[in-house]
Amino acid sequence: MNEKLFQILADTLGADLTAVSEATSMENTPQWDSVAHLNLVLSLEKAFGQRFSPEEFMQMQSVAAIQRILAGHGLS
Amino acid sequence: MTQHAAFLEEVSPTPASYLQAARRVHAGEIPGLRELRVAVLSTVSAQMLQPYLIVEGARRGFRVVPWFAPFAQLEEQVLDATSPLYAGNPEVVAVFARLEELAPALCERFGAVATEDAALLEVVLRRLRALLCGLRERTTAALCLANFPPPARPLAGLGDAMLARSQATMVQEANAALAAACREVPGAFVFDYARTVVEHGLAGWHDARLFALARQPWSVEAQIATAGALVRTLRAVFVAPAKCLVVDADNTLWGGVVGEDGLGGIALGDDYPGNVFKAFQKYLRTLKDRGVLLALVSKNEEADVRSVLEQHRDGVLHEGDFAVRRINWREKSVNLREVAAALNLGLEALVFFDDNPFEREEVRRLLPGVTVLEAPHEPLAFIAAIEDSSLFDQLILSAEDQQRAALYRRHAAATAASQAAASPEEFLAGLEMVATIGSVGPETLPRVAQLLAKTNQFNLTIRRHSAAQLAQMIEAGAVALWLRLADRFGDHGLVGVALARPAAGTPQPDLLIPQPPPVRPGPSSVVPNSAWIIDTFLLSCRVVGRGAETALLAQLAGCVRARGGAELTGEYVPSARNGLVADFYPRHGFGACGENRWMKRLSDATATPSYIRTQFHE
Numbered sequence: 001m002n003e004k005l006f007q008i009l010a011d012t013l014g015a016d017l018t019a020v021s022e023a024t025s026m027e028n029t030p031q032w033d034s035v036a037h038l039n040l041v042l043s044l045e046k047a048f049g050q051r052f053s054p055e056e057f058m059q060m061q062s063v064a065a066i067q068r069i070l071a072g073h074g075l076s
Numbered sequence: 077m078t079q080h081a082a083f084l085e086e087v088s089p090t091p092a093s094y095l096q097a098a099r100r101v102h103a104g105e106i107p108g109l110r111e112l113r114v115a116v117l118s119t120v121s122a123q124m125l126q127p128y129l130i131v132e133g134a135r136r137g138f139r140v141v142p143w144f145a146p147f148a149q150l151e152e153q154v155l156d157a158t159s160p161l162y163a164g165n166p167e168v169v170a171v172f173a174r175l176e177e178l179a180p181a182l183c184e185r186f187g188a189v190a191t192e193d194a195a196l197l198e199v200v201l202r203r204l205r206a207l208l209c210g211l212r213e214r215t216t217a218a219l220c221l222a223n224f225p226p227p228a229r230p231l232a233g234l235g236d237a238m239l240a241r242s243q244a245t246m247v248q249e250a251n252a253a254l255a256a257a258c259r260e261v262p263g264a265f266v267f268d269y270a271r272t273v274v275e276h277g278l279a280g281w282h283d284a285r286l287f288a289l290a291r292q293p294w295s296v297e298a299q300i301a302t303a304g305a306l307v308r309t310l311r312a313v314f315v316a317p318a319k320c321l322v323v324d325a326d327n328t329l330w331g332g333v334v335g336e337d338g339l340g341g342i343a344l345g346d347d348y349p350g351n352v353f354k355a356f357q358k359y360l361r362t363l364k365d366r367g368v369l370l371a372l373v374s375k376n377e378e379a380d381v382r383s384v385l386e387q388h389r390d391g392v393l394h395e396g397d398f399a400v401r402r403i404n405w406r407e408k409s410v411n412l413r414e415v416a417a418a419l420n421l422g423l424e425a426l427v428f429f430d431d432n433p434f435e436r437e438e439v440r441r442l443l444p445g446v447t448v449l450e451a452p453h454e455p456l457a458f459i460a461a462i463e464d465s466s467l468f469d470q471l472i473l474s475a476e477d478q479q480r481a482a483l484y485r486r487h488a489a490a491t492a493a494s495q496a497a498a499s500p501e502e503f504l505a506g507l508e509m510v511a512t513i514g515s516v517g518p519e520t521l522p523r524v525a526q527l528l529a530k531t532n533q534f535n536l537t538i539r540r541h542s543a544a545q546l547a548q549m550i551e552a553g554a555v556a557l558w559l560r561l562a563d564r565f566g567d568h569g570l571v572g573v574a575l576a577r578p579a580a581g582t583p584q585p586d587l588l589i590p591q592p593p594p595v596r597p598g599p600s601s602v603v604p605n606s607a608w609i610i611d612t613f614l615l616s617c618r619v620v621g622r623g624a625e626t627a628l629l630a631q632l633a634g635c636v637r638a639r640g641g642a643e644l645t646g647e648y649v650p651s652a653r654n655g656l657v658a659d660f661y662p663r664h665g666f667g668a669c670g671e672n673r674w675m676k677r678l679s680d681a682t683a684t685p686s687y688i689r690t691q692f693h694e
Binding site for chain 1: 088089090091092093095096099123124127285286288289290292296
């Protein structure tokens with residue numbers, strides 16, 4: 001699952017796959033701006049077949065937070 | 077689609093996939109795309125459309141370079157000539173103004189105070205008209221104004237449909253007014269966003285979460301559909317529709333093979349599968365009514381095909397609906413060449429539709445200029461295959477378009493008459509031609525721009541000025557004339573354009589194609605504006621060879637002289653298809669004054685042919 005998540009992050013942010021890690025977050029990644037953020041969460045929805053609430057949209061601001069919320073949807 | 081664009085086929089409908097593909101387009105991985113700078117003004121946050129515009133643009137031959145104004149900035153950008161909008165020198169300005177933001181009271185309280193609704197709507201329309209005019213004064217970009225979709229949730233609920241003046245009707249009225257506003261502004265077009273929404277479906281169009289979080293109204297599917305539809309509209313702004321659709325007969329116009337199944341055995345009628353082919357024939361008839369020429373090319377005995385066209389009681393298309401027919405046993409490529417020659421068109425003007433993959437392959441290999449459509453295996457999908465190819469998309473239908481087939485038939489009749497007359501002059505005199513010439517104005521501008529966009533052969537300079545650019549040139553003092561020609565066979569409509577401007581002092585508009593440097597007055601410099609240059613001179617190929625061009629040139633010379641012009645320079649810009657007019661100016665008494673450049677003093681009169689009666693409307 002991490003592989004899929006990292007690939008989507010890289011595709012959405014226009015970053016190299018190697019540049020994405022468990023530590024990647026909105027705060028430490030300049031390309032992860034507000035538009036990229038919406039695109040990222042929407043891409044995750046498509047890839048994992050989930051629908052996130054507005055609160056989840058706002059919380060998913062790091063790889064760690066995304067993993068936690070995906071786990072909450074039964075994906076880990 | 078070139079092989080370089082294969083990755084476009086792999087794009088899946090997710091932001092990540094579109095973003096990735098958009099980066100590859102942006103990096104120039106698909107060669108030969110035409111750059112298109114598109115500025116988007118919107119009352120909502122539209123920036124998320126970016127990757128979708130780029131990828132859908134590449135699918136239609138464009139390298140779209142989008143720019144988004146900060147959301148909700150309309151007048152701020154439009155009315156300030158120094159705004160970032162104009163700094164980007166856009167070729168298109170797309171305006172997405174939603175009723176929800178333009179007139180919240182109208183959307184939130186519709187019907188509560190009925191008398192106020194009309195006034196509120198009028199304010200919106202006035203604002204949009206002012207925006208269009210404001211844009212037009214400051215840019216020659218094509219203007220695309222999105223219209224309004226039906227209300228997602230009418231305030232009256234189910235009852236809306238029963239109201240004397242429903243919310244849905246109000247939106248339709250607003251759209252009609254918006255179209256009227258666009259018709260009044262040169263180079264302004266409606267982007268039929270309402271149709272896009274309806275085609276896709278209101279359910280699933282909006283994403284309430286994204287609107288609540290980011291003022292971005294669309295679902296991913298809606299972003300893709302909106303970008304795709306906008307780009308398709310832009311393609312129609314910049315690319316003229318294909319001129320001629322060449323169809324096969326057996327298993328295309330009807331089911332079965334007439335030579336084997338006989339007139340009574342083919343499928344064409346009111347029951348399945350005959351009704352599928354009957355519907356397809358009706359679709360082809362509407363294409364013809366829109367101005368597309370139909371040609372029939374079939375490997376068959378001519379008498380068999382003719383019997384279907386003339387005798388089958390369920391036939392919709394008849395012999396006269398086809399501008400050319402080639403029914404014989406020769407290769408399709410040979411016949412297609414003849415079709416092009418008979419219609420005086422280049423091969424690239426032809427689109428070929430044939431159910432037989434072998435024939436398609438033969439034409440693809442031997443005539444790469446012809447567009448070959450993939451005919452679906454299922455005849456029920458024929459109509460969609462042609463319509464959705466967007467090859468015949470046309471935003472403005474002129475009266476000429478709607479009678480084109482009849483005009484071409486008359487051309488054929490006149491050609492036949494020419495063979496009967498003793499000398500060409502005798503024939504021309506017998507045509508009883510009347511040339512009507514007038515100054516280009518708002519009513520004629522769309523047709524004039526259309527002629528500039530698509531005339532290839534009798535076109536001295538092939539400058540594709542848009543309607544907006546033409547309006548700007550006329551405003552700046554250019555002389556722009558149109559020509560209509562009628563003869564005893566009928567009225568050919570508006571078929572000629574001449575455009576002259578002072579050689580110095582009039583800036584050329586931003587042009588879509590590279591231009592030769594403007595002519596400078598020589599050392600024996602003349603008073604400003606006494607030297608004029610013919611920017612554009614063209615004639616529709618269906619009236620070539622009748623002397624109408626001479627009448628138009630004489631009138632142009634007269635108008636330029638009336639404006640104080642003393643000498644007129646003509647240029648010939650060679651292209652692949654305009655060799656016909658290489659000696660146009662020397663033949664009309666212009667003296668050489670440079671490579672592909674000729675000049676005439678306006679003190680020498682320009683003769684008009686005796687066999688054309690000319691009338692001028694200021």
